[in-house]
Amino acid sequence: MSRHPHLAILGFGTMGQAISAGLVEASGYPAGRIHAATRHPAAARARAETLGIQLSGEAAAAVKAAEVVLLCVKPKELKGLLAGLRAEGALDHRPLVVSIAAGTTLEFLTANTPEGTPLVRAMPNTPCAIRRGMTVLAAGAGVSEAQLAQARALFEPLGRVMDLDEKHMDAVTGLSASGPAFMFIILESLAEGGVQCGLPRAVALELAAQMTLGAASMVLETGRHPAALKDEVTTPAGCTIAGLLALEDGRIRSVVARGIERATQVAAGLG
Numbered sequence: 479m480s481r482h483p484h485l486a487i488l489g490f491g492t493m494g495q496a497i498s499a500g501l502v503e504a505s506g507y508p509a510g511r512i513h514a515a516t517r518h519p520a521a522a523r524a525r526a527e528t529l530g531i532q533l534s535g536e537a538a539a540a541v542k543a544a545e546v547v548l549l550c551v552k553p554k555e556l557k558g559l560l561a562g563l564r565a566e567g568a569l570d571h572r573p574l575v576v577s578i579a580a581g582t583t584l585e586f587l588t589a590n591t592p593e594g595t596p597l598v599r600a601m602p603n604t605p606c607a608i609r610r611g612m613t614v615l616a617a618g619a620g621v622s623e624a625q626l627a628q629a630r631a632l633f634e635p636l637g638r639v640m641d642l643d644e645k646h647m648d649a650v651t652g653l654s655a656s657g658p659a660f661m662f663i664i665l666e667s668l669a670e671g672g673v674q675c676g677l678p679r680a681v682a683l684e685l686a687a688q689m690t691l692g693a694a695s696m697v698l699e700t701g702r703h704p705a706a707l708k709d710e711v712t713t714p715a716g717c718t719i720a721g722l723l724a725l726e727d728g729r730i731r732s733v734v735a736r737g738i739e740r741a742t743q744v745a746a747g748l749g
């Protein structure tokens with residue numbers, strides 16, 4: 479299989495477009511090797527044209543020419559989509575099928591694809607669109623090392639990639655797939671604090687975003703525990719400890735952690 483296999487992207491909404499953009503605009507995947515399909519292509523035609531990829535309403539046609547099929551529809555749409563593909567024999571050549579659907583197990587995918595279809599579950603996030611994504615992969619039984627490497631190669635240009643056992647996928651969904659939304663409201667709140675203290679809004683937002691990027695990068699690049707890094711910022715009787723205690727009074731740790739727990743619980747029920 480080539481480094482850039484013929485790729486069918488079924489579902490061209492938020493994630494289908496984020497992954498397509500990451501592949502074509504940010505990592506040089508040849509647009510001519512991507513065929514996306516969605517039920518109402520007119521709505522997303524302009525985006526597909528900008529990217530230079532083919533977009534149609536024909537999922538089966540996209541799949542028949544594909545070496546890798548990326549399922550990017552909502553979990554509740556998956557069963558009908560796979561039933562339609564099976565009825566048309568579109569998966570009979572056994573392409574590698576990668577599903578990003580939340581809460582949708584490999585067991586479900588196995589039951590709804592032709593016997594012997596190589597299956598991988600993936601959980602990416604929207605920052606894949608700018609190559610700062612996080613994707614976790616879980617391979618189905620019978621997926622070869624080469625096929626898993628093929629799935630990995632698809633997401634590696636879009637950010638970090640990690641392999642995990644499937645039992646972790648709901649927690650991954652709650653943390654790193656829903657997580658950007660949580661971080662966006664935290665960023666908004668940080669900026670509001672700056673505005674409250676007199677900073678122009680645009681300045682406050684830039685400071686908040688760059689500071690968050692820097693703090694996250696320190697954790698990833700030094701491998702040090704966030705608590706140790708926090709202690710280094712916190713001078714005795716200084717301003718940081720005063721701010722930290724105010725955040726702790728508002729139960730920031732348990733509020734954030736419970737948000738992940740709640741998202742994980744809901745993700746588990748989506749399939």
Ligand SMILES: NC(=O)c1ccc[n+]([C@@H]2O[C@H](COP(=O)([O-])OP(=O)(O)OC[C@H]3O[C@@H](n4cnc5c(N)ncnc54)[C@H](OP(=O)(O)O)[C@@H]3O)[C@@H](O)[C@H]2O)c1
Nearest residue numbers: 489490491492493516517518550551552553555579580655
């Ligand atoms: N949003 C995230 O941040 C995120 C992160 C990680 C994983 N996910 C997962 O990614 C999947 C897609 O989520 P999303 O947020 O991108 O949803 P979305 O924006 O609603 O996009 C879903 C797309 O699927 C299309 N579709 C529905 N049925 C179809 C069918 N039978 N054949 C072809 N296309 C079909 C829809 O358009 P038409 O109605 O025109 O067909 C729509 O464009 C979900 O399973 C979700 O769990 C999402």
